[in-house]
Amino acid sequence: MKLARTIGTMTLSKAHPGMHQAKLRLVEVVESIDQIDVEPLGGETIVAWDLCGSGIGDLVALAEGPEAAQPFSDVKPLDASIVALLDEVDLGR
Template identity: 75%
Template sequence: MKLARTIGTVTLSRSHPALAAAKLRCVEIVDSVDRIDTQPLGGDLVVAWDLCGTGIGDLVALAEGPEAAQPFRPDVKPLDASIVALLDNVNLE
């Protein structure tokens, strides 16, 4: 699980049938907790399936790999990342 910030929406003109009605977001990975409030974050960009209805600028939790497709089981979805939580606050002590 990684922290990321939603920075854009991805629009497809053609896609795999399993991605029908998918809401895809472009997210930037938070590479350091010290930089969580800076814009831009400077991390890697990832396209992720949005399961939470996020908006631009929202801080999110990102699942990658096989775990990203777990909410869709037993269906098989061709994806590597999905947004699984919308984070209101991050408090590290």
């Protein structure tokens, strides 16, 4: 699981049947915890299925690979899913 920040939305004109009514978000991966409050992050940009209703600028938890599609009983062509909205990150410093 990775930390990421939602930076945009993607719309598809044609998609796999399992992707209808999908909310796809563009997210930037947080490369270092020291950059968690920096915007823009400048990290890798990924398209992720939004399971949580994230908004632009939200800090999220991102699942990638086979784990991204596990919540679904039907087959979905996913590489990444937003699985949590993060309210706070406490490093105990």
